[in-house]
Amino acid sequence: MTTQHVTARTISPAGLLSPQENAPLPTEDRLAIHELIARHCLALDTGDEAHLASIVTEDFRQEHAVFGAMEGRSGFAALMRDNPELLGAIRHQAVNIAAVGTGTETAKAVHYTIVMQVHAMGAEPTALLPRLFAHGVVRDQLVKQDGRWLIHRRTYDQMSLTADLFPEDQRKEALRRRTPDWET
Structure with missing residues (x-):
């Protein structure tokens, strides 16, 4: 197994x-x-579209280094719905979560996402399992609405992907995507 790695340090908000x-x-x-x-990770792994839609704002926007941009609650849930063969074989973990307030009802957070492949993506395993599938940095802008925190903006970048599952051009683009302006 070959894995492409980011050699630069993590860009911090x-x-x-x-x-x-x-x-x-x-x-x-x-x-x-x-x-x-944490519930976002569990919702992805269990296929819970209703929960995914409930944890983001109506005008949610996400930029993903691999899957591109998506908007709104339905766009967020569509990532899972449109990739069932991929998401059924992997598990998401959010680690090193750090959050700070940016106002009375707003905050920003950053964490690493670790994605492990735990099941074969077909009839036969093509690699020893479990294995690291991807790693990246996730940063969120959050808002508190009706007493609940919701994700308003989310950016996945600084991604490192398992080489045998993603074409080289897709891996290079994911590695290249680094957005140092953490305020947008």
Whole structure:
């Protein structure tokens, strides 16, 4: 198995590592944001479209280094619906979650996504399982609506992909996508 790796350091959102530069974020809100991100992973892995739609704003927008841009609740759920053979064989993990307030009802968060292949993507396994499938950086802009935190904007970038599952041009483009402007 060959894996393409990003050699540069992770690009960190401005001020995220210095929470004193941001609005205070109460412990209750930090926990709710961590839970939201974890539930997103579980919803992807269990195929729960209704839950995926419920954790994003109506005007949600996502930029994904591999799957491109998508908008709205239905666009978010479509990623899972349109890739059942891929998503049924993998498990998502969100690690190193850090969140800070950007206002009284807004926050930003960043985490690493680790995607493991745990089942064969066909009749016979083509590699020893489980194995690392992909790794990347996810950054979110969040808003609190009706007492609940929702994902408003999400960007996946700095992706590293397993070479035998993605064409070389797709891997190179995913590695190239780095958006240092964390405010957009």
